[in-house]
Amino acid sequence: MPIEPTIKSRPVYGTLSPQKGTEHLLIADAEGAQAILDLAKAAPEGFFSAAEIVFIPRATGDRYVAALKGLTPARFYEGPSIAAALPRLRQTLATAHVGLRVYLAGTEGLMGQAMQVALEAGIDHSSIQTEHRGSLARRVQCVHCKGITEDVTTQPVTCAHCGLTLFVRDHYSRRLAAFQGVCINAEDRSEQVPVEEAFP
């Protein structure tokens, strides 16, 4: 299911394509691997010898690992989770050279958090390529307690921190890498709102 533009703060994503640059950092989770493999078909000679691939397989297990390694990037990192990969990513970006190009592919949670780290390192968001693949799951910040609930697939969702029932808005903060969650039955807590699978 493609992501449609809705409101002006909601990110939209493109299609990865090889950019001119001296180094390339490609970060993907789950089905995002396929976006890297598709980019590789159009990549010029020598592209991957100046590239690092950061991959978090999540539920895809071994499905893409061999194919990504087969691109023979200069560095390949496979991480157990996005959170585990972030410190390494911060270090990579902090020591990056001007000619570095960044490519993000996979879930919005992966792209948002990698983008957040890149922005903190002073890289302009418009110079980062993104491509959505796989799950539509959202990262949601509870506006009430400020806690973040990861991989939200339902509307509404129960905040993992304070337990309020949150309506997941399209309003998105790049700084927080999260959509906004607002209590859906704040005016009358006895209202029961049916839970639907909205972001499969």
Place this chain on the structure above:
Amino acid sequence: MGIQFRKETFRDDFSFRNSPEHIRRFPFPFHEDSYMYAVNIEPHRPGPKGSVLEHPFDVDEHYVSEMEDRALVLAEDPLRCQSLPHMTLAGWDLLELIMTSKAESYPEHFSLTRDGDNWHWINRPLNIDQTFVFGDTTTLPYGPMEYITRQAQGDYCILDQRDNNLWMDAGIVTTQADWSLDFDIGMNFFEWHAPVPLAHEMGIFQRALKFLLNVQQGQPARRLNWTMTINPRLDTSPENYHKWGPDRTTVTPENVGQKVHLRVELQTFWRLPRSNALVFPIRCYLIKMDELVTSEKWAKRLHRVIRDLPEELATYKGLTRYRPTLVEWLSKYDDGGVTSPGFGPD
């Protein structure tokens, strides 16, 4: 004699009210019997004596109590005041703007003495006597923006101007109509307005941004915005929505007059001299329905505006639950007669 500051609350027992003189000066936001979005921006020129537009930054009878309410909000939630690292200079700009303006408009309440960068600020209503070095943040108990806006009614957003856009990069927001500074900080003009219905399609924000990018120093601009609030609560933040939201279920035909408030924002826009940032004060005025209907014209007009408001706007402003009760109550004050043009109470 100066302003008589009321001792009152905006929470718990809600003792806020307007004196008869303050009812007459309320910035009623409807110049005709219906409402739709418009780019209603005009020069912020001094208005009639005694009006909320007489001075660049209005100080009224609620000043001291509003500042106490702000301190309570900040103690509960420090994230209501944030400034990205590059915005400190703009904070000093704002401090200068407010101090010089207040001292000039209300010399009986505020004074500012400057000897180079050595400044002496006296705020008599809040019992503050502060000497500090302008530009040296270590000489104030808070950052410059927080320091001065703990002494100024209304929310303040400081917008950085770059890439032909405005960026919400600093602010203090404790009296807001349901938006979160903590969530929106760092966003551009279109992003932080993203949830507003209809106005994007109408091109309102493109035109407003174009105007705001060209606001010049010494030529501030203003507009009014409005919503409604149950109980005179200043802090209707999304952060606390689960606490104040239930108020909307408590409106009955018997308590409309005391519980339902028209909430008007006087928004002004000022270019700051050193940082070239734009400061955007959002000053909130509240009036109970019982107070508002002391003007026959306002009562009739508000009845017609609320009755005929497009459904999307009513939903966005959170009126849906009590709109029928409010319209029914206001209809008793509307004989169907003609109202005079303009904002005034007659």
